[in-house]
Amino acid sequence: MPKPTRDRFDDVPRSSGRIGAHRAEAPGMNGWLVLLWSFVAALVLIIVGVFGSLVIMGRVSLFPEAVPSSTPTPTETGVVDTSYSVLILNASPDEGLDEQMRDLLVNSGWAADVVFASDSASQDFATTTVYYIDAEDELAAIGLANLIGGAEVAQSDYYADQNSTDQKQLTVVIGVDRATTTEDSGEESPAS
Incomplete structure (x- = not known):
């Protein structure tokens, strides 16, 4: 078999000893951090689900109506007029x-x-x-x-x-x- 011809990439020094694209887990991620993020995501989903259920059932109102102030309205007392x-x-x-x-x-x-x-x-x-x-x-x-x-x-x-x-x-x-x-x-x- 004939020998391949040399090109400029043949002169690059090999520093890591790996050739090609290696996909491995990031060395900083460990099991406890993944567990913590899973717990936070589950907690957020539960809170959103409970709140959404309360809104759908009508127990919580997203936009409550303004309650009028409880200032008493004056009532007419009338006049006793014996000319009628x-x-x-x-x-x-x-x-x-x-x-x-x-x-x-x-x-x-x-x-x-x-x-x-x-x-x-x-x-x-x-x-x-x-x-x-x-x-x-x-x-x-x-x-x-x-x-x-x-x-x-x-x-x-x-x-x-x-x-x-x-x-x-x-x-x-x-x-x-x-x-x-x-x-x-x-x-x-x-x-x-």
């Missing part, structure tokens, strides 16, 4: 509640000839309510509702044509919530 005529309708199954409320209003300063008490055609009105017609009557309605021991206040012109005087009118509909004997209440609508 008052129509009282008993829409509960108890007899005489309209007359009791009429006596309360007369004793509170209303003239007896501007406070009218009557039974309603309905006897299943759910909540005692004071109705007013115009927006400027709201404070007087709130004052009347507070005077009779608390009632809802609503604006409605349903009772506007029931006023035979030229005075402004408030209407009190006594509901089942004031009755001592209760029946099943139906839908809440203005009593006639």
Whole structure:
């Protein structure tokens, strides 16, 4: 066999005694360091998994909604204005509640000839309510509702044509919530 011809690489000194690319483990890596990195990676994966599960189940919120400050909102206290005529309708199954409320209003300063008490055609009105017609009557309605021991206040012109005087009118509909004997209440609508 013929001898290969010499080239410039034949003159390079051999220092390590190895020829070719040898891939061996880096001499600085040992078993304890690999074990430590494995432990850290497993811990991170467990924490991410637990946190992700809590987010999915809804126990942790990533972007919680802002809670409004708990500053109390002022409530209207109303004004007791005896210049209004008052129509009282008993829409509960108890007899005489309209007359009791009429006596309360007369004793509170209303003239007896501007406070009218009557039974309603309905006897299943759910909540005692004071109705007013115009927006400027709201404070007087709130004052009347507070005077009779608390009632809802609503604006409605349903009772506007029931006023035979030229005075402004408030209407009190006594509901089942004031009755001592209760029946099943139906839908809440203005009593006639």
